[in-house]
Amino acid sequence: MQYRTLGANGPQVSAIGFGAMSIIGFFGPTDDKTTHACLSAARDGGITFIDTAELYGGGRSEELIGQFLKTSPHAFHIASKAGIRVKPQRRFDNSKRYLTEALEGSLRRLGVDHIDLYYIHRRDPDTAIEDMVETLQGFIQQGKIGGYGLSEVSPTTLRRAHAIHPCRAVQNEYSLWTRLPDLGLIRTCSELGVSFVPFSPLGRGMLTDAPAKRAAMVEPDLRISNPRFQEPNLSDNLAVISKFQNWARDNGMNTPTAALAWVLQRGDHVIPIPGTRTAAHLNQWIGASEVHLSDTQIQEIETLLPIGWAYGDRYSPAQNIGPETYS
Known part of the structure; x- marks a missing residue:
């Protein structure tokens, strides 16, 4: 496993992190034993960076990580998120009162200080960026967090926040089939010394040797209502991905390793966080940081999967409330 710096003055973490949304059964059924086996495989494979959120299973993801940390207390550098309320109805909240309560809850569930x-997790337009960053800066001064991050934001939001207090990382969706951050966000992160943390770097299970099957998806899997997983888009996407699968095989790699290696080579400040429920799936891509794609291979991938190749929007209109757009 290779290692990278998390933000300008942050800790050294594994070049590949672990996204912990899947461990609560969001993309299919699982259980605590399977989750602990998966986390053990991540630790044993050199992953030292794990990403969770208050939102994931109503805190259940944090609880499972907290249970694991009792047996392996120094396994991971932890990232968590807050900013989305779900009760009495879903809304964004970046107020000091809510973020303080949310942070205390996360610390308790994780069993850390x-x-x-x-x-x-999402920017609340009703809270000024200055007030939001001031709240996060207070958490840093109190020693409760090492640094703050933003999720699904535009380059201008990052610059405004960073000018108040340096931001450590930005987390946005990014992969070979979701390339919006190429329109300035990855470059802005690099210029400011901010880590860029791609979530869903394997295309929500599509950039693999066995792409996700729609028939196996059950609620609350967001892919059910996602345009890219609905026909005729799904079949069209699978046809394109099959060419990339063949390319990976011809180049001595499995598909997720090739897809993740491409993401890793977008910059030394890029730290992707693929997620999975099982150790078996994790072991398929955990070695990607050791793979270096040649300039020729990069160009071949870009020819097979050029920017904008995916059929269908990355979110439905209902799902697309919150992420900032830019062009």
Whole structure:
């Protein structure tokens, strides 16, 4: 496993992190034994950075990580997120009162007194950026978090927040089939010394040797209502991905390793966080940081999967409330 710096003055973490949304059964059924086996495989494979959120299973993801940390207390640098209320109805909240309550809840569930990276899960337009960053800066001064991050934001929001207090990381969706951050966000992160943390770097299970099957998806899997997983888009996407699968095989790699290696080579400040429920799936891509794609291979991938190749929007209109758009 290779290692990278999390933000300008942050800790050294594994070049590949672990996204912990899947461990609560969001993308299919699982159980605590399977989750602990998966987390053990991540630790044993050199992963030292794990990403969770208050939102994931109503805190259940944090609880499972907290249970694991009791047996392996120094396994991971932890990132968590807050900013989305679900009761009495879903809404964004970046107020000091809510974020303070949310952070205390996360610390309790994780069983720690410090979180290395604390993200605003979604920006609340009713809270001034200055007030939001001031709240997060207070958490840093109190020693409760090491640094703050932003999620699904534009380059301009990052610049405004960073000018008040340096941001440690930005987490946005990014992969070979979701390339919006190429329109300035990855470059802005690099310029400011901010880590860029791609979530869903394997295309929500599509950039693999066995792409996700729609028939196996059950609620609350967001892919059910996602345009890219509905026909005729799904079949069209699978046809394109099959060419990439063949390319990976011809180049001595499995598909998720090739897809993740491409993401890793977008910059030394890029730290992807693929997620999975099982150790078996994790072991398929955990070695990607050791793979270096040649300039020729990069160009071949870009020819097979050029920017904008995916059929269908990355979110439905209902799902697309919150992420900032830019062009």
